[in-house]
Amino acid sequence: MACLPIHARGHTVMKAKNKLLLAWLLVVPVLLVRGFTTLYPVAMTFRNSLFDISLLRPGGPRFVGLDNFFRIFSDPKLLVSIEFTTLFTIVSMLFHIVFGIALALLLNVNFRGKRFLRTIVLIPWAMPMVVAGLAARWAFNDEYGLINDLIRRFNSSFHFDWLVYADSARLAVVAVDLWKDVPFFAILVLASLQFIPGELYEAARIDGAKTLRIFWHITLPMITKTVLTISIFFTLWRLTSYDVVYSMTSGGPADYTTLLSYRIMTEAFTNLNLGYASAIAVFLFAVMVVISSLNLFAIKKLD
């Protein structure tokens, strides 16, 4: 008889263990799928970055230590890529924040156009970048493009081939990136605007505060944290953008719009320099980690 309670306790422990096992069984399929498609390949990329693997050269992989990484900083093609990726990310992010907040404020206004606006801003987000990019390739065409045609309505002698020159091509790529993603950024900012209690605005109005002051002293501080948080994601997406350049410029003219991701894919799938491609990928990955940490640090500082 005495052993009955012990037996019962053992039974519940067993039961809890079984339940936990069951929980893991439900989780394992997802973990396996994600593990095989992210964890395993990331580990392989790190490993490959230390080897010279060229599928075009006879002989197997050769261990070269950090040579691939040193090569990054002496490869002129890669320096151009790093330069453009940096410019692209910084310029695009600045405009994302400025236009994104402005558009979010407009989306937050209660007026008869609200529903219409909130619907159309979803369209650029919902359509594939490759469609926007290919359309932009033609839109920036000197003779038949949409952009020059609109400019010529005001200045009929205007002629300029945007995608032929480095600076204007880079500008055009940023513009298309903004067209596609600023609305998405604005929707996320809008979400945080809706959390600001209306009483705050009313109180300020009663105190006689002007619109600009209200924006500066109430709205902006309330959304700063959200803006910084979503900026992490948007910065990482800029750093790894591929579709826009693939469809719009193919990295040209020369290599002036070759984003790092485009360079990596060219090395990995066209030039078949697997080791080198992996090293660039690891480099980019490290940059992403550093930037996210800095951003997280800034957010922590705010609290």
Add this chain to the structure above:
Amino acid sequence: MSSTLNRTLAFLVRWALTLIVAFVILFPLYWIFISSITPKNQLFASPINYWPSAATLENYFYLFNRLDIMTKINNTLVITVFALVISTVLCMAAAYAFSRFNSRGLTIAFSALVFSALIPGIVTARPLYDFMRMVDLVDTFPGLIVLYTSALIPFTMLILYNFIREVPLSIDEAAEVDGANFLQKMIYVTFPLMRPAIATVSIINFITCLNDLFTPLFYARKIEVLSVAITTIPRESSYQLPWDKISTMGWIIVFPIILFVLAFQKNIMEGIMAGGVKQ
């Protein structure tokens, strides 16, 4: 006096900005559409005729008859639907486990799953491609479905988990009193309550799948989906874009998306905000 002036000014500014935003977003789309139905001799002309005197469906016939767009639409839908269903089922089960059980291991697994969304495709592409080729999954439907499913998991997981946590435990307990076991509780009690979350997640995921270019571009060759098909339209000359065909293909992709957005505007907004903002 000044308050009516202020109000008129606010009204004008509001609508002026709305018109600008609408123009910037909609006019390029209108241009794509108009290009797709403009006869070739008028299309390659300057200035652009935004209201062509004649319309033609020739480009559409060409795409459907000669380039077999129907097959590409089918491919896209098959992959998307399978990925949607599989990712939702797998994530529902996992979300249930994550929300109803506590252990250090499970917490770590959950964070790892959600944060793995930040690992970019370019870092995993080459080793993953070699692995997929080794197991004969490159350029196959199962292979593409696995990759699409994987891409959907982090977001789906996050949304379903946040939702399932809100389902009160008392409902679970009531079912337990009635003698329901773990699986019965999960399938008959919790899951039916999750319909709104599943709808939102599916709508967003559907868009995600349509927009994916990277996966089908690198992991398939013969199986073309719509986003890849628009890049492989044959060119007549090497330096000029076949804008007549590309604008048509573009409109075939964009038009259903516009309808979709009109139909699900509210759900999409909710979904984006739920996934994007974790205060």
